[in-house]
Amino acid sequence: MERLIEGYKRFLAEVFPERERNFLALAEWQAPEWLFITCSDSRVLPDLILGTGPGDLFIARNAGNVVPVTGADVDGITAAIEYAVEVLKVKHAIVCGHSDCGALKAAVDRKELDGLPKVRRWLLHLEAAFSHRQPLNPADGEAAELASLIRGNVVAQLQNLKAQPSVRWAVQQGQLTVHGWYYDIRSGRIECYDEKKRRFVPLVE
Numbered sequence: 001m002e003r004l005i006e007g008y009k010r011f012l013a014e015v016f017p018e019r020e021r022n023f024l025a026l027a028e029w030q031a032p033e034w035l036f037i038t039c040s041d042s043r044v045l046p047d048l049i050l051g052t053g054p055g056d057l058f059i060a061r062n063a064g065n066v067v068p069v070t071g072a073d074v075d076g077i078t079a080a081i082e083y084a085v086e087v088l089k090v091k092h093a094i095v096c097g098h099s100d101c102g103a104l105k106a107a108v109d110r111k112e113l114d115g116l117p118k119v120r121r122w123l124l125h126l127e128a129a130f131s132h133r134q135p136l137n138p139a140d141g142e143a144a145e146l147a148s149l150i151r152g153n154v155v156a157q158l159q160n161l162k163a164q165p166s167v168r169w170a171v172q173q174g175q176l177t178v179h180g181w182y183y184d185i186r187s188g189r190i191e192c193y194d195e196k197k198r199r200f201v202p203l204v205e
Contacts, residue, residue: 019053019054022053022054022055023054025055026054026055030055030058030088031055031088032055032056032057032058032084032088032090033056033090033091033092034052034056034057034058034090034091034092034093034094035057035058035060035080035081035084035085035088035090035092035093035094036057036058036059036060036094036096037059037060037061037065037067037077037081037093037094037095037096037157037161038059038060038061038065038094038095038096038097038098039061039062039063039064039065039096039097039098039101039103040061040062040063041098041101041102043098043100043185044096044098044183044185046059046096049183049188049190058080058084058088058090060076060077060080060081060084062076062077062122063102063103063119063122064097064101064103064104064107064122064123064125064126064153065095065096065097065098065153065154065157066103066122066125066126066157066160067081067095067157067158067160067161067164068125068160069125069160069163078164081093081161081164081166081167082164082166085164085166085167085170085176086166089175090176091175091176091177092176092177092178092179093161093167093176093177093178093179094178094179094180094181095154095157095158095161095178095179095180095181096154096180096181096182096183096190097150097151097153097154097157097180097181097182097183098150098182098183098184098185099140099143099147099150099182099183099184099185099186100143100146100185101146101150101153103122103123103126104126104129104146104149104150104153105146106119106123107123107126107127107129107149108146108149110123126153126156128153128156128159128160129149129150129152129153129155129156130149130152131152131156132152132153132155132156133148133149133151133152134148134151134152134155134199134200135148135199136148147182150182151182151191151193151200154180154181154182154193155180155193157180158178158179158180158193161178162178179192179193180192180193181193181203182200189202189203190202190203190204191203
């Protein structure tokens with residue numbers, strides 16, 4: 001805890017004073033342009049990777065960057081999506097998976113799930129990833145099989161996102177654009193899913 005407290009002290013002494021006007025403006029309302037759905041993994045830091053700051057991204061995180069299939073059940077992710085689209089009027093929604101994803105590893109090898117009934121149930125949301133596996137990329141080396149599945153999960157969750165009623169309507173009205181990304185931790189590079197080419201391509205050349 002001491003490390004966190006020291007970090008907070010630096011925030012109060014250095015960061016907050018420099019950005020106080022920004023925080024005061026955000027104290028009453030937020031108007032993010034992007035909904036960013038990503039994994040809970042501690043190695044994925046959207047603001048650091050994308051150069052964003054307070055008020056820029058509306059972030060929804062969970063194990064495996066899942067977007068549950070629309071149904072009668074209420075869950076935090078689809079509620080966040082609905083709020084972001086209907087109330088905040090975000091212009092872009094991004095599903096971002098990442099390399100070495102523990103959720104996808106567990107979906108492949110469920111031996112480690114004994115005693116974790118809630119995790120086992122959550123991983124059922126990842127089943128569609130197997131039918132959307134992407135071509136192996138030699139650049140992924142020994143992790144190519146897992147990476148192809150992780151990319152497949154991005155495609156599957158992207159489809160689930162587009163099936164959300166609020167998202168479907170906003171896309172039809174031209175008010176929202178959806179994106180699927182794959183972030184490689186080792187290289188720092190991001191790939192985006194090209195729906196016309198049906199494959200992942202570099203976000204920037």
